[in-house]
Amino acid sequence: MATASGGAPMNRLGFLLAVRGAITDARVRSALGVTGLSPRHAMTLMYLDDAGPVSQQKLAELLAVDPSQLVAILNDLERDELARRRRDPADRRRHIVEITSAGATTLQITSTALTRCEDELFADLTQNERELLSGLLNRIRTADGQYNC
């Protein structure tokens, strides 16, 4: 046996990474569920909190999502008053997006949940090893150098 494949699937780094990533995604998703936010919602709030008010176009670029997908995310966030859109007076085609104070509060709760989730996932790794993992992941060659999400 084991003639053609080069062994079991999980000897393949590509598969291993994809699978562990999917498990992590599911866990993160479930952890964020306490606030009803998806990872993309949470990432959006994080960017808004981190970078301040930006246009939707710029935000879509940061998140590496299609502008049309960002619309739905912002609709949700705005409905829950976690973020706010306003027209750019200088160019009325543009929306300027910003986080609200309720958004910042929710982000903090999210952040706590995320930290607990990570501490479970990476419980067997030291802080050093987590940083090592982070560094290695950041050196994977993506098609566009973007993050996606």
Add this chain to the structure above:
Amino acid sequence: MATASGGAPMNRLGFLLAVRGAITDARVRSALGVTGLSPRHAMTLMYLDDAGPVSQQKLAELLAVDPSQLVAILNDLERDELARRRRDPADRRRHIVEITSAGATTLQITSTALTRCEDELFADLTQNERELLSGLLNRIRTADGQYNC
């Protein structure tokens, strides 16, 4: 700024791993596309090649997929004559699944494509670093100690 979130999303190891995993999954999927196999199809062939004939139940366990999902995978593989099901004479409820020689050939092509894909993704990592990454990923705590896919 940057008050509530603890920085941009990609400072979060959970998000980073989920996102890099998704990118890797997409690349692997596209690379495997040359044979028309999905990652799960390919993993199935790998397990069959590696472990020899097994029951569907056992195979579902190895792949960590629901038995009902394995049905569709095996239907595809059997249609293309890459794998074969036969009744277990000892217990006619059981199917014994095995890879065909055409399946082994396809697996080899798949394997080559996968290697090339991995070499692109991990081009900036040395062999040592790839093994390091693999080791770290294997020490992530999954809910059930299973691989999923």
Add this chain to the structure above:
DNA sequence: TATTGTTATACTCTATAACTATA
């Protein structure tokens, strides 16, 4: 009554193309 495999269904996430309004 329990187990093996199957069918049918529905849901989540995402990708894409066509549309509206402003410039």
Add this chain to the structure above:
DNA sequence: TATAGTTATAGAGTATAACAATA
């Protein structure tokens, strides 16, 4: 004519519950 954002639609992938055949 080009750009910013929006709407509508379709697709892939997956999860789940009910079902049939055999033990």
